[in-house]
Amino acid sequence: MFDFKKKEAFRSREKQNKQAGGNGLDVFDFSGDTAISVRDVDLYYGNFQALKKISMDIPKHQITAMIGPSGCGKSTLLKTLNRMNDLVEGCRVEGEIVIGGKDIYAKDMDLSALRKNVGMVFQKPNPFPMSVYDNICYAPRTFGIRAKGALDEIVERSLKQAAMWDELKDRLNKSALGLSGGQQQRLCIARALAVQPEIILMDEPTSALDPISTGKIEELCLSLRDDVTIVIVTHNMQQAARIADRTAFFLLGEMVEYGDTEQVFSAPKDKRCEDYITGRFG
């Protein structure tokens, strides 16, 4: 109960809040070209090492894809980027992940601030059992926005940004669970956009969807590129080739190859990467 370390972390967070103008959320500085910089990251689940010395820079306002066979660590790495791995018991991260000039694994990192700026879309669409409107308003409301005018504005803007405005403007009061799977997933993207994140992480967002919905989500990703940085984990190599600017290939917890998508798919430097892409295994 009397955890002094926690107290210290709390104090330094307070200080940051004051420096950042008091709202405690805009502690990140995204003016540089690199959105995320991963340095020598090792990750362990208990005794099992799931990530081995990963280092990569993810550029701003581009789409970065992570590919590789199941269990290669790509989803694990994605989850470390907004610290969703904290939920997993026995998970330990070593190394440094810098986002917007801050080490996100530092003791005084505020998870709310981090996750507000680094949103996430999951494999299975997970809209809340609320109306479409309330789903989008959910995060803004928890961040203190109450005025109706402002909320309405956010909903309209997010839905337009997610290219769903025409489909949904007449059914804002309907349950989000009544939408189709593809619509649910795009709603989740709209929901993540509502708090204006800088980065959106997508964990195999189309693996539960049909080809048409998948196409819509890919289009959406491309149109969002000017506003947000997207990191997408995908099982589908064609998808990575279609939308990603840069692609990273993972195998058994190691990052085997990372470069411009064209180069990775047309002239992979590593033999293992080539084998995977040409379909010799995986």
Add this chain to the structure above:
Amino acid sequence: MIKVNKTKVQDTSAKYLFILCACLSVVAVFGIIGYILYGSIPAFREVGVFEFLFGDVWAMPTDTYGILPMILSTLVVTVMAVILGGVVGVFTAIFMVYWCPDKFHLRYKGKVKFLAKCVEWINKINLRTIFDQVIKLLAGIPSVIYGYFGMQIIVHNLATVDPDYRGYGALSTCIVLAIMIIPTVTSLTKNALEAVPEQYYEGSLAMGNTKAQSVFNVLVPAARSGIISALILGIGRAVGETMAVQMVSGGTANFPTGLFVPIRTLTTNIVAEMGEVQIGSLHESALIATGLVLLVIVLIINLSINLVPKEFKGKRGKKVLKGDKEAVIRFEKKGLIPEILKYFAMVCAALVVFALAAVILFILINGIPHLSAAFLFGTEPPSLVPAFITTGYMILFTLIIALPLGIGAAIYFVEYAKPGSKFVKVLRTFTDTLAGVPSIVFGLFGYLFFRPMFGHYSVLAGAFTMVLVVLPTIIRSTEESLIAVPMTWREASYGLGAGKVRTIFRVVLPSAFPGIATASVLAIGRIVSESAALVYTAGMVLVGTSTVAGAVNPVNPGSTLTVFMYSFFAEGLGFEEAYATAVVLLAITFLLNLIVFFIEKSVKKKR
């Protein structure tokens, strides 16, 4: 010569037998409603329906019977109890599901080996299981014990603030009822919360919510239909509670105009006067009519559960956005209220543990000094031996009848019924209805239907009544264990050429045995703790005249342990022996809970 296919005949006849068992709930519900309706006709005819419901005087000497004060008292006390107990119950469940730590994390660095061992031992305790058991124990304690606790502790302490220095009345009743509905509300809310998909939690965290924000803004609202159902069942329980209310409410039929006004509820009206009633009189009919009103209220409450929408269907109307282009959108860190609610949940959980500890300590401190060999095993009254014998008979006869019927019905539901068919839905609704009938109404039915079979109060009449009381419990938990038997085992048995009956009796039932054992133990718990359904069926033998010789014949009237304990209050005797009885009852309740716990644990290990 016609060849008869033996297996086929067996299968068909067995099927109809099981259907018959399943239909018994329907018969029972109609029987109860019919008999009580029939019994209350004279009252409605002589007094008039309107005058009976809205009259404000209840006076036996002048044959004036109006129950408006009792209806209002029942409603007011119930609402207050549900607000109090409901809030504590729901928040306790929230604590249990989201914040209760698995284990203690104590550290000991000293060198005393014994202490180190102790700490190690304490750290091994699984807190969640313990908490679960606390709730189950609270649910299993007989209501008579709550009555004594309320009378001695709550009423006694409230008397200091009561202007008339009595303490009996609306407030005491509401507190006792609140404690009694907490286990129901908590365990059902817990089930509802555990059923909320994990993805909602992840989704909310990923948007920058804290744990407390996620819990109170997403997860609890997502479980709302289950929580509302839990509260409705709590209301049903509070409306139907009899014995504990009888002991703390004060008993006069006043309008509930203040916290300390002595009141009389519908249930206590029946239990207070049924003993002195003249058979066939208008008075008797008026009491039965009270039971009818009570039954109708409870049925309406319990059936309203079906109106709670299972999932969110969207809001009404169309939303038109009036976006304010100029609006300043400035995100800030919030989340104080969920943090406060989190601590409130912890306080509620602590309160529940405190309540259980208080009840148990109260009984042990008052009861243990009066536990003597002569009282426990002697033959001279006051002695517990006759009550032990009667309780034993009660369990024996009830289970002999109820187990086959209940298992048969469960087999029908799981093995034969087409899921989702109308017929099954009706049967299920009736089983649930039967489960919600207040025990005093069962008592009235037994009084009208089973007691006349023997011409007087009789343990057998009580046992027949108890069959109806425990039937829904047995059906429900047997059903669960049957469902848990893997489908592939049945297929394997059919594949070897066995018929349906053979499959059920040789494959399904044996592997469902632990579940059936649990069902029986739960039923025994219910029988041991029941009092309101027994007082006017099995009767209440005066403490001074209860002898072993009288108790040995099950046709005679007899008091089970709970009724025996209640009779000290009813006869206005000293409470020493009542507390001693309570210790025994508590020990039995604890033992039964322990048995259920170990059966369930062994089942879990096997799977």
